[in-house]
Amino acid sequence: MTASERRLPASAYTDSERFEQERELVRRAPQLVGYRSELPTPGSYCTKTVMDVPVLMTRGSDGQVRAFQNVCAHRAAPVAQGCGEAERFVCPFHAWTYDNLGRYVGGPGREGFPTALTPGAGLTELPAAEYAGFLWVGLRPQDGPLDIASHLGELGPELASWNVGSWSSVGEKSLDAPINWKLALDTFAENYHFATVHRDTFGSFARSNCALFDAYGPHHRLVFPLRNITDIADQPEDSWQPLNHLVVIYALFPNIVLSCTVANGEVFRVYPGQTPGQSITYHQNATPMDLTDEAMRIGAGEIFDYAHISVRDEDYKLAAEIQRALASGARPELVFGRNEPGLHHRHGAVDAALGAAPGV
Ligand SMILES: [Fe+2]
Structure with missing residues (x-):
């Protein structure tokens, strides 16, 4: 009482x-968005929607959890659906392709984008963490690493x-x-x-x-x-x-x-x-x-x-x-x-x- x-x-x-x-x-x-078990192994991925923002989460070959806006750098289509295992994410719109570190790794018609496809082009990375068994993301790319230990x-x-x-x-x-x-x-x-x-x-x-x-x-x-x-x-x-x-x-x-x-x-x-x-x-x-x-x-x-x-x-x-x-x-x-x-x-x-x- x-x-x-x-x-x-x-x-x-x-x-x-x-x-x-x-x-x-x-x-x-900081947003808790799911369970660690949703990214069970290196190479696994899952997708989330957080405050309307489409989010792609991956576990790299280094075991690290990363998060990206699930938004193609070309015309903003989602590059991944659902969850599973994938080394590459191919945008369904024009086949711009990204690896699980969010980097642009290929696609047709590259000569059309002399400035957009300079080295470093890719998905926008978001702060991400794995803590207390859960997956966490931050929605603001400019924010530094998430300190979930302090948050909780x-x-x-x-x-x-x-x-x-x-x-x-x-x-x-x-x-x-x-x-x-x-x-x-x-x-x-x-x-x-x-x-x-x-x-x-x-x-x-x-x-x-x-x-x-x-x-x-x-x-x-x-x-x-x-x-x-x-x-x-x-x-x-x-x-x-x-x-x-x-x-x-x-x-x-x-x-x-x-x-x-x-x-x-x-x-x-x-x-x-x-x-x-x-x-x-x-x-x-x-x-x-x-x-x-x-x-x-x-x-x-x-x-x-x-x-x-x-x-x-x-x-x-x-x-x-x-x-x-x-x-x-x-x-x-x-x-x-x-x-x-x-x-x-x-x-x-x-x-x-x-x-x-x-x-x-
Ligand atoms: Fe209730």
């Missing part, structure tokens, strides 16, 4: 000027300890939603709503309105107990396996949520859209199961679908109605309870980063 309630103006979710500042805040932040602080070793980044990626789904990016993130910042919004899904196996909260600078951690946690009350404490009875949610400032259990490591990458009332969420899941086994692969896919559909049809569906109500001006503010510390903390951290007047 926090010491008191907190009131937030509805305009925090609807104001255009504020929204532009927040977009810039997200654009400048003491959460870094804890995230690494889950080993989620080495689990098998089950896939990536997107939700283009008519909700402010912070309203999307708010749905992951309390379990007060489990018994109502998720009565027939998460609420059937996770407790409602009972959580452990810890802040780590601008990041936070919420620990949600499962209903089965009461089963161990009468058993000796040294026999407890706490992680079998918990969901641990990490909110990584400003726009990433990790939801970890012993069986699933979900990533939600939530990006501001083009207007205050739009956002896009990329949802990924990783599993410790062996996905070379077909039955395991089908099972993991079903678990991912279940989680995704619950977020889409329960949280985000309701959030869209909330966004419409906020934009209507019907009520000037909303209130976060003492039992919703994650909401207090997230909005406080965004306010602090923007130097904005805090909600009271």
Whole structure:
């Protein structure tokens, strides 16, 4: 419980000027974009979309992870699709070809480009890192190397300890939603709503309105107990396996949520859209199961679908109605309870980063 309630103006979710500042805040932040296991070997690659920017990530023969704008230096077409293994990336438009260090290595009609194709021509490289088992990029080419260790602080070793980044990626789904990016993130910042919004899904196996909260600078951690946690009350404490009875949610400032259990490591990458009332969420899941086994692969896919559909049809569906109500001006503010510390903390951290007047 926090010491008191907190009131937030509805305009925090609807104001255009504020929204532009927040977009810039997200654009400048180091971005967790996936699992280390998405680039398993030298020569592997994957593609991502981050704040609308197409990104190509590669692992070179030196084992290094690199990131590039997935944008051809000629006419801006994407040079790679999906993920896999490739030494060369051939633009589908005019066959300009790049290696996995982003360098232009050939293509037809070279005499047409006496200045564009001087030595050094290639894809625009972005800052990239592999840290705590996850892949990270920076969207601004001019920024220096990413210092994710400083960004995460003491959460870094804890995230690494889950080993989620080495689990098998089950896939990536997107939700283009008519909700402010912070309203999307708010749905992951309390379990007060489990018994109502998720009565027939998460609420059937996770407790409602009972959580452990810890802040780590601008990041936070919420620990949600499962209903089965009461089963161990009468058993000796040294026999407890706490992680079998918990969901641990990490909110990584400003726009990433990790939801970890012993069986699933979900990533939600939530990006501001083009207007205050739009956002896009990329949802990924990783599993410790062996996905070379077909039955395991089908099972993991079903678990991912279940989680995704619950977020889409329960949280985000309701959030869209909330966004419409906020934009209507019907009520000037909303209130976060003492039992919703994650909401207090997230909005406080965004306010602090923007130097904005805090909600009271
Ligand atoms: Fe929810």
